[in-house]
Amino acid sequence: MRIRLGCEMRYAFPYPVPMVVMLNVHPSRADALEEPDALRTEPPVPVEIYRDGFGNLCGRLTAPAGSFTIGTDAVIRDDGKPDPAHPDAEQHAVEALPPETIVFLLPSRYCESDLLADTAWQLFGGITPGWERVQAVCDFVHGHIAFGYEFAHRDRTAVDAYAGGRGVCRDFTHLAVAFCRALNIPTRYCTGYVSFLGEPEPHPAGDFAAWMEVYLGGRWHVFDPRNNSPRVGRVMVAYGRDAADVPLTHTFGPNPLVGFRVWADQVDQTERPAVATLPPEEPLPPQIMTTRMG
Structure with a gap:
């Protein structure tokens, strides 16, 4: 394609x-x-x-x-294939993580994982670590935040998104990133293109998108809490700790x-x-x- x-x-x-x-x-x-x-x-x-x-x-x-x-x-x-799924991907113990992933465990400007740690463990601590736990985070965030361009705000953080329950895709991603980091899963914020190939019409106007990648089973995996389903034609432009990067x-x-x-x-x-x-x-x-x- x-x-x-x-x-x-x-x-x-x-x-x-x-x-x-x-x-x-x-x-x-x-x-x-x-x-x-x-x-x-x-x-x-x-x-x-x-x-x-x-x-x-x-x-x-x-x-x-x-x-x-x-x-x-x-x-x-x-x-032309949708985002791959690897449900058997396991979560690493912190002491076994590669050094380059550690920065993606730390709190950052928009992802206050330290402030959301208690909430994260209350919501997801009982779920099997690994792919299942990350998907549970995405399911929760997808249902918790109401999407709307009118809700966009450049200063909204993960804590704000959790409290307010509304935002755009960067807010979905910031909250999911913060939860995953609080659960000791290295997670990086990504931005780029997500096509509407294979999606039902009418399609909205094109825009850049935000999603995340988590480190499980020795590699990085795509998760998209905003769309919460595999997409075709995802092309990354940049990644970092959060949108500030x-x-x-x-x-x-x-x-x-x-x-x-x-x-x-x-x-x-x-x-x-x-x-x-x-x-x-x-x-x-x-x-x-x-x-x-x-």
Whole structure:
């Protein structure tokens, strides 16, 4: 299967603003790209590509004053299979975990696993460790949080999502990540593309998505508490401890986003969604990361 995927973001900057963006496909999937998904800007500006501490690709640039557009567009090969399930995957004892997984056991800005530890053990302590326990976490979070773009809030944490019971996909993921870490399961926050291939219509507008990967049975496994079902055409862009590590764009100044679109379609489906003009919002303060994840 060949999937055309990409994104476009339009801004109206009052003055030149430095940016760091995470919009390229993760290096672990780079070999599946038919050609590099190079960042494209209009007007053209120099872009420095580097890898962060997790191995994600980051683009560093300075956006000029006025209208500015940045995005990617590429075709990736995919096996067309839904997310794999490994119900026999076992949970590791903490002392047996590889050192590189330990950071994904710790509390982080949006995933206060320490504050949710008592709740996590009360809810899931009696469930068999491993795949069954993680799926129970996803089932709970999927049912506990009401989804709605109108509920999006950039400062909502896992504790807030548990208390408020509403949010977007990053909130589902933050809460599930926090619960799993509290249960001594290494869990990392992921962002990228999730296609609607095989899903019943009508499909909502394209958007970036958030999900998680847990370390069980010696490898990382995908779990998606927002959709809570296997999906076809999932392509990771970046992973980290939580959304603070993997913002789509991080602007060191005003963030006047005026247009946003994302696509992930089979290559024979050439029609792309129209650019959606965003409703007016309160201006974001300097150094605020942009995440629009559903």
